[in-house]
Amino acid sequence: MKSIRIQRYGGPEVLQRCETDLPRPGLGEVLVRVRHAGINFMDVHTRQGKYAQSRTYPVRLPCTLGMEGAGEVVGLGADVSGLHSGDRVAWCLSWGSYAEFAAVPAARLAPVPEALALDRAAAAMFPGCTAHYLAHDVAALAPGKACLVHAASGVIGQLLVQFAKRLGATVLATTSSAEKAAVARACGADHVLGYEGFADAVRELTAGQGADVVFDAIGRDTLRQSLRATRMRGLVVNYGAVSGALNDLDPLELGEAGSLFLTRPRLADHLTDATTTRRRAAAVFGGLMDGSLKLDIAGRYTLDDVEAAHAALEERRQVGKAVLTLPA
Numbered sequence: 001m002k003s004i005r006i007q008r009y010g011g012p013e014v015l016q017r018c019e020t021d022l023p024r025p026g027l028g029e030v031l032v033r034v035r036h037a038g039i040n041f042m043d044v045h046t047r048q049g050k051y052a053q054s055r056t057y058p059v060r061l062p063c064t065l066g067m068e069g070a071g072e073v074v075g076l077g078a079d080v081s082g083l084h085s086g087d088r089v090a091w092c093l094s095w096g097s098y099a100e101f102a103a104v105p106a107a108r109l110a111p112v113p114e115a116l117a118l119d120r121a122a123a124a125m126f127p128g129c130t131a132h133y134l135a136h137d138v139a140a141l142a143p144g145k146a147c148l149v150h151a152a153s154g155v156i157g158q159l160l161v162q163f164a165k166r167l168g169a170t171v172l173a174t175t176s177s178a179e180k181a182a183v184a185r186a187c188g189a190d191h192v193l194g195y196e197g198f199a200d201a202v203r204e205l206t207a208g209q210g211a212d213v214v215f216d217a218i219g220r221d222t223l224r225q226s227l228r229a230t231r232m233r234g235l236v237v238n239y240g241a242v243s244g245a246l247n248d249l250d251p252l253e254l255g256e257a258g259s260l261f262l263t264r265p266r267l268a269d270h271l272t273d274a275t276t277t278r279r280r281a282a283a284v285f286g287g288l289m290d291g292s293l294k295l296d297i298a299g300r301y302t303l304d305d306v307e308a309a310h311a312a313l314e315e316r317r318q319v320g321k322a323v324l325t326l327p328a
């Protein structure tokens, strides 16, 4: 089968087109014919080696890239029940979706309703489940709460804004351009700001208090200012670090900023069993189907040009989701 693998960490040049044997589904695994793979910033981080030492997301080289996809079940490993050949499924947090076939743990699979196209399911599974747990479980957003969503035109940013609005929160958002600001507004953001001086702007818009919750996946470039944008005893959710990690944060700074709570959550700890995976996926897929959630597929790629997809993410040019379509 055709796949995209890395044998070492580095820039887009380490992505290799390979011809390999089909993976064999092991105990509790399912063999899936991959139709579409989601292309995510996490793939860039994986390629760069940022998970080389991770216990949550262990990566072993050589690694077939891609940790989100959708397709049909074509084989079952031992000790798998309730799934059948031909079932339409989507998954995330299992590596190997930049390939024609993938062996995926059954507990990571969610059914895809007939009414939802597989490319949309592949696009939404990972960012949808992420935005779902961040808004509902980490931040417990509700009417009367104000949150700040950084990079609100990013894939998770867009979905976070939409879930936050559905939960009744007031949403402040940051983006880096007028075009991206329009995307954040279309998702329902109440106020859209630039990054320059955002903490002061957030305080002005919240009667001097600051936001109850700040969602920050930018990291080094914004996290310190995010502390200043948060109200006393508020919550800072640092769920990523696209600009690099802030390595010198002293806990005392949380005290000085108003006894803040800072968390660095991971989807793996909020997608711990099949029931939770299916519950979150059902909420996301249901929203896409009834129109209450939207996520545009803004970039379509094949195995031949996946480097361009990674470049668009790293250069901040991708607005909306990028999807890799495998050969028919």
Ligand SMILES: NC(=O)c1ccc[n+]([C@@H]2O[C@H](COP(=O)([O-])OP(=O)(O)OC[C@H]3O[C@@H](n4cnc5c(N)ncnc54)[C@H](OP(=O)(O)O)[C@@H]3O)[C@@H](O)[C@H]2O)c1
Pocket (backbone or CB within 6 Å): 040, 041, 042, 045, 126, 127, 130, 151, 152, 153, 154, 155, 156, 157, 174, 175, 176, 177, 180, 217, 218, 221, 238, 239, 240, 241, 242, 243, 244, 265, 266, 267, 268, 313, 314, 315, 316, 318
């Ligand atoms: N913790 C979790 O559970 C979890 C789960 C999934 C993903 N993540 C992480 O969440 C982060 C965002 O993922 P995503 O898929 O939403 O990414 P995305 O769609 O590519 O959005 C990233 C956005 O960040 C902004 N940005 C600011 N500084 C940047 C820089 N130096 N380089 C690139 N982009 C920069 C850009 O928007 P502006 O130009 O408007 O600033 C960009 O559009 C990633 O770090 C990912 O690994 C975490």
